[in-house]
Amino acid sequence: xxxxxxSKPFSNGHIESPTITDLVDxxxxxxxxxxxxxxxxxxxxxxxxxxxxxxxxxxRGYPAGMMIVHRVxxxxxxxxxxxxxxEGKTQKANEEDFQLFDGQQRMAAILLGFGKGxxxxxxxxxxxxxxxxxxxxxxxxxxxxxSTGQPFGYKSDAPNQKIELGKRQGKWKEWREKHGNKKTPxxxxxxxxxxxxxxxxxxxxxxxxxxxxxxxxxxxxxxxLNQKQCAKEAIVTEFISALKKALAVNVVLLEVGSxxxxxxxxxxxxxxxxxxxxxxxxDDELTYSIIKHHYPKxxxxxxxxxxxxxxxxxxxxxxxxxxxxxxxxxxxxxxxxESERIGRPSAAFVSKLKDKEKEAVHEKFCEMIGxxxxxxTLFMALSRIREALSYSDARPTGLPAIxxxxxxxxxxxxxxxxxxxxxxxxxxxxxxxxxxxxxxxxWLLFVGDDGKAALNAFRLxxxxxxxxxxxxxxxxxxRFENEGIARLIPQRDALLKIKEEVNNGNHRxxxxxxxxxxxxxxxxxxxxxALRLLSTNITLIKRALMWLQRQYIxxxxxxxxxxxDRDEDLPIDLDHIIPRAIFTFDWRLCNRLLDExxxxxxxxxxxxxxxxRSLVGNSLxxxxxxxxxxxxxxxxxxxxxxxxxxxxxxxxDEWNNIIPQEANKSRRWxxxxxxxxxxxxxxxxxxxxxxxxxxxxxxxxLPTICPT
Numbered sequence: 262x263x264x265x266x267x268s269k270p271f272s273n274g275h276i277e278s279p280t281i282t283d284l285v286d287x288x289x290x291x292x293x294x295x296x297x298x299x300x301x302x303x304x305x306x307x308x309x310x311x312x313x314x315x316x317x318x319x320x321r322g323y324p325a326g327m328m329i330v331h332r333v334x335x336x337x338x339x340x341x342x343x344x345x346x347x348e349g350k351t352q353k354a355n356e357e358d359f360q361l362f363d364g365q366q367r368m369a370a371i372l373l374g375f376g377k378g379x380x381x382x383x384x385x386x387x388x389x390x391x392x393x394x395x396x397x398x399x400x401x402x403x404x405x406x407x408s409t410g411q412p413f414g415y416k417s418d419a420p421n422q423k424i425e426l427g428k429r430q431g432k433w434k435e436w437r438e439k440h441g442n443k444k445t446p447x448x449x450x451x452x453x454x455x456x457x458x459x460x461x462x463x464x465x466x467x468x469x470x471x472x473x474x475x476x477x478x479x480x481x482x483x484x485x486l487n488q489k490q491c492a493k494e495a496i497v498t499e500f501i502s503a504l505k506k507a508l509a510v511n512v513v514l515l516e517v518g519s520x521x522x523x524x525x526x527x528x529x530x531x532x533x534x535x536x537x538x539x540x541x542x543x544d545d546e547l548t549y550s551i552i553k554h555h556y557p558k559x560x561x562x563x564x565x566x567x568x569x570x571x572x573x574x575x576x577x578x579x580x581x582x583x584x585x586x587x588x589x590x591x592x593x594x595x596x597x598x599e600s601e602r603i604g605r606p607s608a609a610f611v612s613k614l615k616d617k618e619k620e621a622v623h624e625k626f627c628e629m630i631g632x633x634x635x636x637x638t639l640f641m642a643l644s645r646i647r648e649a650l651s652y653s654d655a656r657p658t659g660l661p662a663i664x665x666x667x668x669x670x671x672x673x674x675x676x677x678x679x680x681x682x683x684x685x686x687x688x689x690x691x692x693x694x695x696x697x698x699x700x701x702x703x704w705l706l707f708v709g710d711d712g713k714a715a716l717n718a719f720r721l722x723x724x725x726x727x728x729x730x731x732x733x734x735x736x737x738x739x740r741f742e743n744e745g746i747a748r749l750i751p752q753r754d755a756l757l758k759i760k761e762e763v764n765n766g767n768h769r770x771x772x773x774x775x776x777x778x779x780x781x782x783x784x785x786x787x788x789x790x791a792l793r794l795l796s797t798n799i800t801l802i803k804r805a806l807m808w809l810q811r812q813y814i815x816x817x818x819x820x821x822x823x824x825x826d827r828d829e830d831l832p833i834d835l836d837h838i839i840p841r842a843i844f845t846f847d848w849r850l851c852n853r854l855l856d857e858x859x860x861x862x863x864x865x866x867x868x869x870x871x872x873x874r875s876l877v878g879n880s881l882x883x884x885x886x887x888x889x890x891x892x893x894x895x896x897x898x899x900x901x902x903x904x905x906x907x908x909x910x911x912x913x914d915e916w917n918n919i920i921p922q923e924a925n926k927s928r929r930w931x932x933x934x935x936x937x938x939x940x941x942x943x944x945x946x947x948x949x950x951x952x953x954x955x956x957x958x959x960x961x962x963l964p965t966i967c968p969t
Contacts, residue, residue, distance in 0.1 A: 269294070269357070270287075270294055270359060270514075271332075271359075271514075271516045275515060275516040275518070276513065276514065276515055276516070277513075277514045277516075278511040278512065278513055278514065279511065279512060279514065280508065280509050280510065280511055280512070281319070281325065281371060281507060281508045281509070281510050281512060282475070282508045282509070284296075284368075284371070284512050285371060285372060285375055285377070288347050288361075288368060288372065288378075289347050289372075289377060293357070294357045294358060294359065295344075295346075295354075295355070295358045295359075296330065296358070296359050296360070296361055297333070297344025297345060297346060297352070297354055297358055297359070297360050297361070298344055298345040298346075298360060298361055298365060299331075299344055299360040299361070299362060299554070300343060300344065300345070300351070300553040300554050300556070300557035300559075300560070301528075301529070301532055301550045301551065301553050301554035302345070302361075302365050302550065302553070303365070303542065303546050303549075303550050304546075304577060304578070305365070305366065305369050305379060305380065306366065307366045307369065307370060308420075308421050309384070309406040309408075309415055309420035309421050310419070310420045310421045311366070311370070312370040312373060312380075312384070312386065312406065312420075313386070313400070313404045313406060313420045314399075315367060315370045315371075316370065316374055316386065316404060316467070316507075317399075317400050317401055317402070317404060319507040319510060320401055320402060320500070320503045320504065320507050321401055321503070322503070322506060322507070322510070324510070325367070325510050325511070325512045325513075326364070326367060326512070326513075327364075327512075327513040327514075327515055328361060328363060328364030328367070328368070328512060328513070328514050328515070329361075329362040329363035329364065329514075329515050329516075329517055329535070330359045330360060330361055330362055330514055330515070330516055330517070331359065331360055331362055331516060331517040331518075331521075331522035332358075332359055332360075332516070332522070333354040333355070333356060333357075333358040333359065333360060334356040342354055342557075343557035343558070344358065344360050344557075345560065347372060347377060347378050347379070348378070348379060349379040349560070349564075350561060351557055351558050351560065351561045359516075362517060362522075362531075362532070362535075363535045373385075373386055374386055374467045374468065374471060375467075375468055375471050375472075376466065376467075376468025376469075376471075376472075377468075381468075382409075383408055383409050383450075384406060384407070384408045384409075385406070385407045385408070385450070385466055385468075386404060386405070386406060386466070386467040386468070387404065387405040387406070387407065387414070387455060387458060387461070387464040387465065387466055387467060388402055388403065388404055388405075388464070388465055388467050388470060388500060389402075389403040389404075389405060389417075389455075389458075389461050389462055389463055389464045389465075390462075390463045390464075390465060390486060390489065390491075390492040390493060390496050390497050390500065391461075391462025391463030391464075391491040391492055391493055391496070392417075392461070392462045392463075392496075393496070394417070394418070395417065395418045397418045397419075398417065398418035398419075401503070402496070402499075402500050402503070403417060404420075404467070405417060405420070405458060405461065405464060406420045407450060407453070407458065408450065409446055409447045409450045410446055410830065411423060411424075411429075411446075411830075412446050412447075412449035412450035412453050412457075413429065413432045413433075413436075413449070413453060413457055413458055413459045414458040414459050414460070414461065414464075417460055417461075423830065424459050424460070426830075426889060428459050428460075429459070429830070432457065432459055436449060436453070436457065440452070445820070462491045463489050463490065463491040463492045463493075465486065465489065470482070470486070470500075470501075470504065471504070471508070473485060473486075474501060474504060474505060474508070475508075479501055479502070479505055482501050483497055483498055483501050486501070517531075525554075526612070528554075529551055529554065529608075529612055532547075532550060533547050533550075533608070544607070544608065545578050545579070545582060545605075546578055547608050548582060548606055548607060548608045548611055549577070549578045549581055549582065551608055551611045551612055552581055552585065552611050552614075555611070555614055555615060556627075556630070559581060559630060560577070562630050562631065562637070563577045563580060563581060563630075564577070566580070566637075566639065566640050566643065567580070569640065569644075570644050570647065571640065571643035571644050571646070571647045572647065572662075572665075572822065572824030572825060573666065573823075573824045573825065574643060574646065574647060574665060574666075574668060574673060574824060575668065575670060575673045579670040579673060580639075580643075580673070581630075582605060582606050582670075582674075583670070583673050583674045583677050584626065584629050584630060584639050584677065585606045585611070585622075585626055586603075586604070586605055586606055586674050586678075586719075587629070587674065587677050587678045587681055587682075588622050588625040588626040588629055589601075589602060589603075589606070589610075589619075589622045589625075589626075590602055590603050590678060590719055590723050591625065591678075591681065591682060591723065592621040592622045592624070592625040593621050594618065594619060594620070594621040594622055595618065599720070600716075602723075603716060603719035603720060603723060604716070605671075605674070614626075629642075629681070638681065639677075642677055642680035642681050643677070643680075645680050646676050646677070646680050647665070649694060649697045649698070650665060650676075650697060650698050650701060651665065652811045652812075652815060656698065658695075658698045658699060658956065658957055658958050659698045659811070660698055660701065660702065660807075660808060660811065661807060661808070661811040661814050661815050662815075662821070662822050662823060662824050663807055663814060663821070663823055663831075663833075664705070664804060664807040664808060664811070665824055666823035666824050667705070667804060667807075668701070668705075669704075669705075669711045670711075671711040671712055671714065671715035672701065672704055672705075672711065672714075672715070674715050674719075675714075675715050675718040675719070675722075676697075676701070678718070678719060678722055678723075679697075679722065679729055682722055682723070682727065682729070683729040694729075695958070696731050696734055696958055696961060696962050697734075698957070698958070699734075699957050699958035699959050699961065699962050700734045700737075700738075700962060702808055702953070702957050702959060703738060703747070703959045703962065704747075705801075705804045706795060706801055706804060706805060706953070707747050707748045707750055707791055707795075708741060708746060708747045708748075709745075709746065709747065709748060710746050713744070713746045714741055714746050714747065717737065717740055717741065717744070717746065718737060721733070721736075721737060721740070731961065731962060734962045735962050735963070735964055736964070738962060738963060738964060739964035742964065748788075748790060748791035748794065749787075749788045749791060750788055750791040750792070750954075750963070751777075751780060751788040751789050751791070751792055751950075752788075752954070752960070752963065753951065753954060753955070753960065755779070755780040755788070755789075756947060756950075756951055758779040758780055759777050759779045759780060759789070759792075759947060760944065760947055761779065762777070762778070762779040763777075763939075763940060763943040763944055763947065764940065764944070766936065766939055766940055766943070767932075767936050768859070768862065768870070768932040768933070768935040768936045768939075769866070769869055770869050770870055770873035770874060770876070770877055770935075770939055771873075771939070772873055772876070773793060773797065773876060774793075776789075776792075776793050776796070776943070777789040777792045777793055777796075777943075777947075792946075792947075792950060795881060795950065796880045796881040796882065796946045796950075797876065797879070797880055797881075799879075801881075802835075802880075802881045802884055803835065805881060805949065805950075805953060806835075806881075806884060806885060806886050806949075807886065808953065808957065809909060809949055809952060809953065810885065810886045810907055810908065812907065813886070813903060813907035813908070814833060814886060817832075817833075817888060818832045818833070818888075830889070831889070832888060832889055833886045833887060833888060833889060834886070834887055834888075834889045835884050835885075835886065835887075836884065836885050836886070836887035837878065837879075837883050837884065838883050838884070838885060838900050838908075838910060838916055838945075839878060839883055839900075839916065839919065839920060839938065839941075839942070840898075840920065841878065841879075843920065843921070844874050844875070844877075844878040844938065845874070845875055845878065848871055851863070851871075853929070854929055854930060855929055855930050855931075856929040856930065856931050858931060858932055859929070859930055859931055859932050859934075859935060862932055870935060874938075877938065877939050877942050877943070878938070878942070880942050880943070880946055881945075881946045881949055881950075882941070882942035882943055882944070882945035882946035882947075882948075882949065883942045883945075885903075885908035885909075885910070886908075887903075887908075898920075899917050899920055900913055900916045900917055900920060901913070909945065909948060909949055909952060910945065912941075915937070915941060916941060918934075918937070919934045919937050919938055919941075
């Protein structure tokens with residue numbers, strides 16, 4: 262079947278079988294019958310590996326799989342009058358158009374191979390005619406992927422994995438020496454030829470090969486490719502023969518009738534079941550898909566918002582659900598169930614969003630997302646949130662972009678509610694405005710249940726007499742603590758006692774439950790459990806240090822923005838001040854690394870240092886963020902503090918005393934060294950905690966005010 266201006270798809274039944282090439286033409290068509298995506302469809306989720314494996318299957322001659330479509334014009338159904346074209350833009354559909362109900366991920370992968378579709382601006386498929394693929398890859402031909410974040414490619418045998426850092430850095434240095442230091446990853450992705458693909462021999466974009474084959478034919482394509490430097494004739498000939506057959510493979514298209522496509526309830530149910538049968542479709546993704554069914558333009562609006570000033574403070578799904586959650590919390594509609602009013606939206610709720618009893622919610626939601634307004638209520642609210650939270654000279658307690666990208670979805674819900682419910686919309690006139698970064702950091706470090714915390718915040722902030730203020734934030738945190746949602750934290754007056762406990766320690770390593778216990782009391786709340794958890798939970802450690810080193814991260818990497826949609830490398834690594842190899846050595850080597858006295862004492866209590874050393878060494882106090890290039894070059898070498906005490910380590914000599922230096926590699930740890938190992942790390946943990954408590958402003962919004 263060749264679908265063109267004059268043909269009428271499915272005129273002879275409910276099954277068609279176009280070739281891959283015909284299917285691409287139909288999806289790309291701008292007139293006549295077009296194949297669009299229905300608004301209900303999910304976002305593109307296939308990984309590099311899935312895309313490569315699908316093309317490998319086509320090149321092996323495997324069936325392309327069945328896709329399901331339905332007509333746009335169906336009696337009794339007016340929800341499908343719009344659809345998304347191959348570039349992802351929503352447009353009005355015509356009566357002769359069809360919509361791709363199932364098969365979107367495969368279609369996007371096919372289009373990418375032709376250099377078309379939504380993925381083309383962020384990913385590219387290559388074929389290397391100079392190399393046989395490794396056996397580990399499972400590929401018939403050496404297919405590769407590059408992206409805007411990895412413009413020089415991913416691993417040849419693992420398309421989802423980044424190439425070793427050293428090779429990437431070397432390629433970037435080489436590229437910028439040739440093309441200038443201001444070249445961005447996106448520019449490199451667009452401009453880099455196959456010769457810049459790391460570990461490639463003769464890489465050519467698959468789109469270029471498909472174009473040659475379609476316009477020049479098999480023999481001319483083979484001839485042209487064999488003229489490429491390092492191309493192997495056998496690989497070229499075999500690949501072009503396989504590609505010619507692949508493009509002629511028939512795709513089975515099944516048309517869904519009006520009994521499903523024309524019945525909204527059945528249509529949504531069928532989509533949900535298909536989604537769960539393929540790549541996993543979460544409850545939130547299903548809910549958002551149903552929202553898109555009701556509001557076809559919403560995908561375009563969310564894309565415009567996330568590409569604008571606010572950036573990606575949340576993913577598209579979470580952002581839309583946050584907006585709807587706030588809409589139903591503040592709209593004037595009759596509902597006796599509080600949990601339905603303030604809880605996260607469900608698929609069942611949005612399926613009936615346009616019902617009469619939910620009319621107020623529908624109107625509020627439409628107002629927020631601004632169907633035609635580029636500066637909608639949602640856009641402005643997110644912009645104010647971004648401004649209020651972002652670290653800058655004017656807002657030194659703010660969060661760096663790397664931490665803004667880590668906000669839990671429930672916290673985004675709450676911040677959006679604050680911004681929209683506040684009379685002044687989170688302006689500098691608000692009493693709580695300056696304290697918003699402090700509240701967010703407290704949430705990130707000390708809230709244990711995001712869902713319950715959000716419910717409490719919604720319950721209080723939706724009251725008629727609610728006022729956004731520092732006092733409100735203080736009361737809210739007090740409520741979190743009383744209900745066990747947030748951990749009670751030690752305040753400043755308790756830290757002297759804890760420091761004394763640390764300084765009085767010895768070579769015996771304290772297990773987790775015995776750390777920082779100086780101000781804990783039996784039968785009472787244990788605020789130091791929050792300190793113990795902060796010091797050992799790697800997620801909390803990363804968040805704490807991102808805030809602590811916000812100036813260093815921002816100044817060192819001003820162009821790094823994880824709130825954009827770029828797939829960039831994290832430019833920083835977590836670095837152990839006392840290198841991990843020093844304290845996690847193979848225990849069979851202990852006689853070489855500990856002196857005689859230490860060995861004697863350690864063997865007397867083998868369950869202590871042997872098993873507890875990692876607890877201390879992998880604590881908050883032994884970590885810092887460090888530029889990735891500097892971290893890799895350091896290895897087990899001496900500790901060099903960052904300028905301006907950016908890593909909060911002012912006593913470098915004490916740390917280096919227990920790090921074996923180049924001049925004294927044979928030095929073995931003594932009992933005193935083991936004691937110093939524990940003391941230095943625990944004291945720095947307390948110093949980091951105290952700086953967070955005081956400099957972030959968290960201290961000001963705690964229920965019990967500390968002395969200033």
